[in-house]
Amino acid sequence: EVQLVESGGGLVQPGRSLRLSCAASGFSFDDYAMHWVRQAPGKGLEWVSGISWNSDSIDYADSVKGRFTISRDNAKNSLYLQMNSLRAEDTALYYCAKDVGRRAYSPDRWGQGSLVTVSS
């Protein structure tokens, strides 16, 4: 069974940094692209970033480009999101999602999310 478990969220002050992790199990992690998608309280889904199966293709939403960095460690079956210069508008539930294939085109299975709150 596919399992994705996010961790690392919490309350952080504006301008500070946070690193999210996603532990994957139940599938061949190194065969699939991965995504981070966020959802602000009471709002819709917003795609944040995607990474291909071998990390040779990485994309970001304009809203986080230059501040967030996605990475993966296939040996550890883990996905990461380094978030720097956090802003109040980054407050959201952050989901880790597996893709249907090797390129980051279509999120497939999702974790339960990790809540990030940016506030002073």
Place this chain on the structure above:
Amino acid sequence: QSALTQPRSVSGSPGQSVTISCTGTSSDVGGYKFVSWYQQHPGKAPKLMIYDVSKRPSGVPDRFSGSKSGNTASLTISGLQAEDESDYYCCSYAGSYNLFGGGTKVTVL
């Protein structure tokens, strides 16, 4: 990177069919076959219902179908059931990023 356009809400009676539209541009929906649809119940993670415009993942009822014409993709739910009441989101690859729609609330009357 503007969000794809979806109706805020649609409704139908049990057994009826409803269709949700998702309008983008030639740079996203119209330019790629990578359109997907998600169902999200309150407080739950999204669930993939359709990918690659019209493919259904294993376990998704065949009442759910997807299509695309030009810059507009559509999700149709046939034989509407009470458990289909939920929020639905479309998503499209756009060359160097992905875009979601604003979401549509489906109400079963």
